[in-house]
Amino acid sequence: MAPVILQDLSPDAQYAVAAFRAAADQVHHFFWPVRDHQFGASLFRETEPDTAELIPEPTFRSLAMAVRLAYMASEKGSFAAVSVILRRVPDTGIADRLARIEKDSDDTLTGRRLMSFQTPTESYSPRDVLDTWLYAQALHQDGTRQVDVVALRDFEPMTSIALQLTVRQLAIAILNLDSLLRYAVGEAQRDFTKIPSEDISTGLLWDAV
DSSP: OOOBOOOSOOHHHHHHHHHHHHHHHHHHHHHGGGTTOOOEEEOOOSSSOOEEEOOOHHHHHHHHHHHHHHHOTTSTTOHHHHHHHHHTSOOHHHHHHHHHHHHHHHHHHHTSSSOOEEOSSOEEOHHHHHHHHIIIIISOOOGGGHHHHHHHHTTTTHHHHHHHHHHHHHHHHHHHHHHHHHHHBTOOOOOOTTSOGGGOTTOOGGGOO
């Protein structure tokens, strides 16, 4: 059992932690079926359309909706809100591990780890691909983003691969943050030993705390 480091939280912080942990529970549940999925694509064939080996839509959507609860800044228990809470902890070990997790998430969203897309007039990072899918297709029909939907459609199936990889990498970042949070409040961490290590650039946190 880890020592209790995170204590005396305000009511708002307690709510944010509880909401994040509930979201992480959902992410944990829906992550396992896709943790070993191998993405692939068949492109530029003369007589056949481009295709991709994607996570089945219902399975992916379940994971994406769970990730959304921690991804969207408007959510009380967002990844960003919990990161702010942990950043206040006067513990160098937690600060270092938090920085690694935040960098992993940021690298995923900005395109330093995953592909981006360029049109003559626009550049689309993985964050743009995810936001376009969330706001213009999955959750809402945001009319202002329909031009982005059309533009990204020209890059299929690579757009879909980028979307699913982004969501899966964010799921790993959320699970790592949950692991760190559990350490900070003195609770046992989940056994994540079956997560493919090649998908975690930050390394597994539970082997160092």
